[in-house]
Amino acid sequence: MNAEKPSVCPLDCPDTCSLSVTVADDQVIKVHGSKVNPITHGAVCAKVANNYPDFVHGENRLRYPLKRVGKKGDGRYERISWQEALDTIHARVSAIIAQHGAEAVLPLNYAGPHGMLAGDSMSLRFFYRLGASLLERNPLCGGIRSAAYSGTYGNAPGTPLQQVSLAKLIIVWGNNATACNLHLMRQINAAKRNGARLVVVDPRRVKVAEQSQLYLAVRPGTDVVLAWALAVELEKLGGFDREFIAQHVQGAESYMALARAYPPERAAEICGVPLEDIRTLARWYQEASPAVIAWGNGLERNQNGGSGLRAIAALPALAGKFGVAGGGIVGGAGHAFPKTGDRLTRADFAPSKARTLNIIDVGGLLLDDQLAPPLKALFIYNHNPLIVHPDQNRLRKGLAREDLFSVGIEVAMTDSMHYADIILPACTHFEHADIYSAYGQQFLQRAEAVIPPVGESLPNTEIFRRLAARFGFKDAAFRESDSELMDQALNAEDPRMGGMRPSQLPLNQALRMEFGGEEPVLFKNVVPRTPSGKIELESSTLRARYDAALPSFRPVQSGFPLALITPASDQRITSTFGGLAASDGTPLLEMNPADADARRLSDGAIVKVWNELGQVFLKLHVSAAVRPGVVSSDKGAWLRTSTNGQTVSALAPSHKADLAFGACYNDARVEVAAH
Numbered sequence: 001m002n003a004e005k006p007s008v009c010p011l012d013c014p015d016t017c018s019l020s021v022t023v024a025d026d027q028v029i030k031v032h033g034s035k036v037n038p039i040t041h042g043a044v045c046a047k048v049a050n051n052y053p054d055f056v057h058g059e060n061r062l063r064y065p066l067k068r069v070g071k072k073g074d075g076r077y078e079r080i081s082w083q084e085a086l087d088t089i090h091a092r093v094s095a096i097i098a099q100h101g102a103e104a105v106l107p108l109n110y111a112g113p114h115g116m117l118a119g120d121s122m123s124l125r126f127f128y129r130l131g132a133s134l135l136e137r138n139p140l141c142g143g144i145r146s147a148a149y150s151g152t153y154g155n156a157p158g159t160p161l162q163q164v165s166l167a168k169l170i171i172v173w174g175n176n177a178t179a180c181n182l183h184l185m186r187q188i189n190a191a192k193r194n195g196a197r198l199v200v201v202d203p204r205r206v207k208v209a210e211q212s213q214l215y216l217a218v219r220p221g222t223d224v225v226l227a228w229a230l231a232v233e234l235e236k237l238g239g240f241d242r243e244f245i246a247q248h249v250q251g252a253e254s255y256m257a258l259a260r261a262y263p264p265e266r267a268a269e270i271c272g273v274p275l276e277d278i279r280t281l282a283r284w285y286q287e288a289s290p291a292v293i294a295w296g297n298g299l300e301r302n303q304n305g306g307s308g309l310r311a312i313a314a315l316p317a318l319a320g321k322f323g324v325a326g327g328g329i330v331g332g333a334g335h336a337f338p339k340t341g342d343r344l345t346r347a348d349f350a351p352s353k354a355r356t357l358n359i360i361d362v363g364g365l366l367l368d369d370q371l372a373p374p375l376k377a378l379f380i381y382n383h384n385p386l387i388v389h390p391d392q393n394r395l396r397k398g399l400a401r402e403d404l405f406s407v408g409i410e411v412a413m414t415d416s417m418h419y420a421d422i423i424l425p426a427c428t429h430f431e432h433a434d435i436y437s438a439y440g441q442q443f444l445q446r447a448e449a450v451i452p453p454v455g456e457s458l459p460n461t462e463i464f465r466r467l468a469a470r471f472g473f474k475d476a477a478f479r480e481s482d483s484e485l486m487d488q489a490l491n492a493e494d495p496r497m498g499g500m501r502p503s504q505l506p507l508n509q510a511l512r513m514e515f516g517g518e519e520p521v522l523f524k525n526v527v528p529r530t531p532s533g534k535i536e537l538e539s540s541t542l543r544a545r546y547d548a549a550l551p552s553f554r555p556v557q558s559g560f561p562l563a564l565i566t567p568a569s570d571q572r573i574t575s576t577f578g579g580l581a582a583s584d585g586t587p588l589l590e591m592n593p594a595d596a597d598a599r600r601l602s603d604g605a606i607v608k609v610w611n612e613l614g615q616v617f618l619k620l621h622v623s624a625a626v627r628p629g630v631v632s633s634d635k636g637a638w639l640r641t642s643t644n645g646q647t648v649s650a651l652a653p654s655h656k657a658d659l660a661f662g663a664c665y666n667d668a669r670v671e672v673a674a675h
Contacts, residue, residue: 005021006447013180028430055411062413065081067088088421108378111383117459123381129473135359152317152530157513160441163521166191170191203632214281231315248523290327338494343489377404433446434447589632592626616642
C-alpha cells in the first residue's frame with residue numbers, strides 16, 4: 001500500500017521546497033511538491049520530480065562500504081564490512097598523522113545536502129578534534145555574494161522572497177530563475193498581474209527574460225560598470241533620496257566619485273548594452289515604489305564579482321527603496337534564522353593555530369612539493385570536486401596520487417569517488433531526520449526519514465560518530481543524538497522560534513521567520529548589522545578583510561576571444577543527478593549566429609572548446625539567446641558526457657575574485673572550432 005509522507009528538498013538551491021513523497025515497500029515511488037511551505041506552494045522543479053526515485057534506488061547508488069582494488073580513477077572496488085572500513089581509515093590516517101602531523105589531513109566538502117545536520121555538524125566536530133587542516137569552503141560558490149552582502153548590510157535579512165509579489169518594478173539580475181530559483185517566478189507572475197514591470201539583466205536570454213519588458217544582455221564581468229552607470233543616471237535624474245542617504249548610508253560620496261567615471265555612454269560600450277536601455281532602466285527604477293532587485297548566484301563568479309554585487313546593492317540605498325514591503329533587495333535570507341553556529345560545530349575543539357586552506361587551491365596544493373606539512377589524506381563528502389572545481393585537470397592529477405589516502409563519503413558513485421581508497425555509503429535525506437533553513441527564503445522546516453537506510457548506508461552524523469569512536473574520541477559531544485544536534489543548531493529561546501524546540505518543529509508546518517511579529521522589512525523592523533549601523537557603500541569590514549573598501553573594475557585579459565559562461569542546468573542541481581540516464585547526453589554549447597558564421601560552424605555539429613587549461617567536446621546549438629562574444633554550456637555534467645573525459649570545469653581558471661578569494665568560472669575565455 002502506498003503512503004504519502006512529508007519531506008523537504010535539501011539540494012543546493014535557494015528554494016528549499018517542501019515535498020510529499022509516495023512510499024511503498026520502503027521504496028521512494030514518487031516525489032512531488034507539498035503546500036507545507038507557502039513559498040514553494042505545492043510545486044517542485046522537474047529535476048526533483050523526475051530524478052529522485054532513481055537517485056535513491058538506482059544502479060549508481062552506493063549501498064555498502066567499498067575498498068579500491070584497481071588504479072585510481074578506474075572505479076574498481078570490492079565490498080568490505082563497516083568494521084574493516086573504519087579500521088583501515090584509522091590505521092592509514094593515524095600513520096599519516098604520526099609522520100606528518102594532523103594538518104596533513106583535509107576535509108574536502110561543500111554543500112551537497114543543505115540540511116543543518118548533514119551539511120556540517122558531527123563532521124566538523126570530528127575534524128576539529130582530529131586537528132586537521134581547516135577548509136575555507138565558501139570561495140567555491142556563494143562566498144563572494146555573502147561577503148558583498150554582509151559588507152554592505154551586515155548580517156541583516158533582506159527582502160523576503162514572498163514580498164516580490166508586492167513590487168511595481170522587479171529587476172532579475174543574473175538569476176536563471178526558471179532553472180534554479182523556480183519559486184521566484186510565482187512571485188514575479190503575481191506582481192505582473194498587478195501591473196509590475198520586469199527587467200532582466202543577463203548575458204544569456206534566459207526564459208524569464210522572455211517575459212520581461214526590458215532585457216539587458218550585459219557582457220560577463222561588467223555588472224559593476226552597469227550598476228555604476230545606473231547610479232550616475234539616477235543622480236542626474238534627481239533620483240537620489242538625499243535624506244535617506246544622509247541618515248542611513250556611509251560612503252555614498254566616495255562611492256559616487258568612482259561611479260561618475262562610468263556614465264551611461266561609457267558603460268554602454270563596456271557592457272555591450274544600448275545606451276537608451278540604461279537610461280530607461282534608471283528612469284523606471286526612480287519612478288517605481290516598491291522596487292526590488294532579485295540577484296542570482298552566478299553573476300559574482302568573476303574577478304569583479306564582489307564589486308558587481310556591491311554596486312547592485314548600492315542602488316536601493318541611493319534611491320531610498322527601503323522601509324516598504326516589496327522594496328530593496330532579495331538577499332541575506334540565511335541571516336533570518338537564529339543559528340547558533342559554533343555551538344553545533346564545536347569550533348572550540350579546533351587547535352588555536354590550525355591552518356586554513358582555500359577550497360579552490362586544493363588541486364594545486366595536492367601537487368605542491370613545498371607545502372608543509374603536505375596533504376596526505378582527504379575526506380571527500382557532500383561534494384563532487386572533480387566535476388565542480390575550476391581547473392579540473394590539475395585537480396585530477398592531485399587526486400590520482402598513489403601516496404594520497406582518500407576517503408569518500410557519498411550517496412552515489414561519482415567521478416570523484418573513483419579516486420577514493422575507501423568509500424563509505426551515505427544516506428539520502430529521505431533516510432534520516434534533519435532541519436532546514438534556506439539561503440533564498442525565510443521559512444524553517446524539519447523532516448523525518450520516510451524510508452529506512454538503503455543497504456548499509458548511514459547518515460553523515462552517524463558515520464562521523466563511528467569515526468570518532470574508532471579514533472578514540474571520548475567527548476560526550478560525539479555521542480549526541482540527531483535530535484540533540486537539532487536543538488543545538490538553533491536558539492530555541494529566540495522569539496523567531498515561536499516557543500518551539502527545533503527538534504519538535506511540526507512536520508506539517510514551515511515556520512516563518514518574523515521580527516516583531518512581522519516579516520522583515522529593512523529600516524522598518526530590521527536595520528543593517530554593520531559596524532556603523534548604516535548601509536556601508538564604503539565598507540570598513542571589506543577594507544580590513546580584503547583591502548576592498550570600495551568596488552573596482554578590472555577587465556579580463558586573455559588571448560582567447562570568447563567568454564564562456566556555465567549557468568545552472570534544468571537537468572541537474574550543480575552535479576547532483578549527473579550520474580542518471582537523463583543527464584548522459586553530450587552537453588550543448590550555445591553560440592550566437594554571428595560567432596558561428598565567423599567560424600563556419602553549423603548547428604548540431606560536435607565542436608572542440610579549448611583554452612590553455614584543457615579542452616572539451618560539446619554539441620553546438622546556434623542561438624541568438626546568447627550575445628555575441630559569449631558561449632554558454634550548463635555546469636555539472638559528468639566526465640562520461642565528453643569523449644575525452646573533460647568537462648567545462650577543465651576550462652575554468654583558478655585565479656581569485658575581488659572578495660572572499662572566490663572562484664572566477666565566468667572569467668573563462670575560450671576558442672571554438674569544428675571537431
